[in-house]
Amino acid sequence: MPKLKQTETKTIFMRGPSAGMRVLLFGLLSVILMTVDHRYIHLERTRGALSLVVLPLQQVVNAPSALVRWLADVLMTREELRRENSRLRQRNFLTTAQLQKLTVLEAENRRLRTLLDSAATIPQRAIIAELINVDDDPYRHRILVGKGTSHGVRVGQPVLDANGVVGQIMHVGPLTATAVLITDPSHALPVQVDRNGLRGLLVGSGRYDRLQLPHVPNNADVQVGDLLITSGLGGRFPRGYPVARVVSVEPDPGQPFARIAAQPTTELDRIREVLLLINEPLLAHDGEGPVAAPPEPDE
Amino acid sequence: MSVHRHHGGWVIATSFAVAITLALAPMPEWADRLRPQWVALVLIYWAMALPERVGVGVGWLVGILLDVARGTLLGQHGLALAVLAFVTHKSHMRLRVLPLWQQALTVLLFLLVYQLVIQWINGVSGYPPHDLWYLVPPFSSTLLWPWVFVVLRDLRRRLTVV
Numbered sequence: 001m002p003k004l005k006q007t008e009t010k011t012i013f014m015r016g017p018s019a020g021m022r023v024l025l026f027g028l029l030s031v032i033l034m035t036v037d038h039r040y041i042h043l044e045r046t047r048g049a050l051s052l053v054v055l056p057l058q059q060v061v062n063a064p065s066a067l068v069r070w071l072a073d074v075l076m077t078r079e080e081l082r083r084e085n086s087r088l089r090q091r092n093f094l095t096t097a098q099l100q101k102l103t104v105l106e107a108e109n110r111r112l113r114t115l116l117d118s119a120a121t122i123p124q125r126a127i128i129a130e131l132i133n134v135d136d137d138p139y140r141h142r143i144l145v146g147k148g149t150s151h152g153v154r155v156g157q158p159v160l161d162a163n164g165v166v167g168q169i170m171h172v173g174p175l176t177a178t179a180v181l182i183t184d185p186s187h188a189l190p191v192q193v194d195r196n197g198l199r200g201l202l203v204g205s206g207r208y209d210r211l212q213l214p215h216v217p218n219n220a221d222v223q224v225g226d227l228l229i230t231s232g233l234g235g236r237f238p239r240g241y242p243v244a245r246v247v248s249v250e251p252d253p254g255q256p257f258a259r260i261a262a263q264p265t266t267e268l269d270r271i272r273e274v275l276l277l278i279n280e281p282l283l284a285h286d287g288e289g290p291v292a293a294p295p296e297p298d299e
Numbered sequence: 300m301s302v303h304r305h306h307g308g309w310v311i312a313t314s315f316a317v318a319i320t321l322a323l324a325p326m327p328e329w330a331d332r333l334r335p336q337w338v339a340l341v342l343i344y345w346a347m348a349l350p351e352r353v354g355v356g357v358g359w360l361v362g363i364l365l366d367v368a369r370g371t372l373l374g375q376h377g378l379a380l381a382v383l384a385f386v387t388h389k390s391h392m393r394l395r396v397l398p399l400w401q402q403a404l405t406v407l408l409f410l411l412v413y414q415l416v417i418q419w420i421n422g423v424s425g426y427p428p429h430d431l432w433y434l435v436p437p438f439s440s441t442l443l444w445p446w447v448f449v450v451l452r453d454l455r456r457r458l459t460v461v
Contacts, residue, residue, distance in 0.1 A: 026377070034373065058323060137371075139421070185426060
């Protein structure tokens with residue numbers, strides 16, 4: 001032990017700066033990094049490159065559930081497959097029938113919009129991505145999805161699933177991307193009430209089943225059960241996707257605004273696959289009017 | 300630094316990789332709140348056992364990787380782990396000769412400091428904690444410290460990491 005002690009004391013003195021200096025140095029570096037990361041987008045590339053280093057670990061983490069899913073697929077009986085197939089065919093039939101109607105409506109809508117001289121903003125394509133990981137910090141609602149820049153994912157892309165809006169892309173790596181959910185406390189989303197077009201801002205609460213609609217006057221026409229859809233303001237989310245349903249409206253006579261809570265239409269703690277919409281840049285194709293504002297992080 | 304004297308670096312790297320994996324592994328919600336701070340435990344061990352190899356710099360680097368893996372602010376865990384490595388480094392001589400339970404109490408203190416740094420940064424960046432659950436992981440980690448200590452020590456001896 002004494003011998004060990006001696007060699008170590010020596011090595012401590014031999015290495016350049018002392019531990020105190022080092023911690024100051026790295027502390028300062030961390031603060032600078034955090035500030036830049038919080039306020040600007042310059043570190044996205046670094047984060048993307050580093051995400052490749054930790055990707056194998058994330059895949060290891062994901063392996064058991066992937067294995068279970070794969071086994072479930074493999075071990076499915078023929079009977080189950082047949083049943084599922086017929087069910088899916090039936091649903092496909094119904095959806096196709098509805099889609100026919102939609103195509104007609106879409107054409108009509110576009111014609112009317114041309115008459116009104118306004119730009120149609122119908123998203124063209126979507127990327128399907130699988131959930132890889134969820135942030136374990138209970139106060140921070142982030143998910144990691146298995147598609148990145150190499151698949152065409154960009155920062156700010158809206159994330160949806162079959163039932164409604166999920167969130168938006170925050171960081172992109174070459175093979176993965178991080179999305180912030182609409183229930184994250186730092187997230188806000190411009191919405192409007194489907195019934196009457198009343199606009200508002202839907203803010204995350206930190207709970208997967210709650211969103212808040214602040215700054216709506218006490219006498220505003222919002223009722224329990226109202227559907228909130230994206231309003232398309234802010235240029236980040238396309239218009240008209242369902243987001244949440246109002247579950248409680250409490251007018252507070254002592255305050256200028258009512259307390260309104262809503263529940264996301266999609267079960268955000270159960271999602272497994274998401275759609276990343278590829279937005280056509282707003283107003284880009286008519287070449288007039290203001291150019292769509294460059295996307296800014298919402299935080 | 301005389302690199303030729305060191306060997307077994309892969310053991311250290313692997314232990315950190317396993318710690319990061321454990322930090323990311325999905326768990327049910329009740330267990331999530333108890334999740335031990337694996338990376339911090341492993342860092343304390345190495346900074347105590349091999350202070351001339353694992354110190355502030357390595358702590359910071361591992362922290363940055365943890366930040367990337369968890370999508371937190373770049374530098375948040377970097378700063379917290381650098382501070383953790385620093386306090387461990389300062390007291391590694393004393394820490395080594397303490398009986399295991401006293402060692403665990405010191406580790407608890409360090410982990411509380413670590414958690415405090417993380418929560419400060421969370422608060423500043425707009426995620427103030429809603430309740431006191433964030434105080435639980437240091438305690439659950441402390442319960443695991445003797446186990447982590449014995450496992451890593453045996454690994455270090457058997458694989459002659461110096």
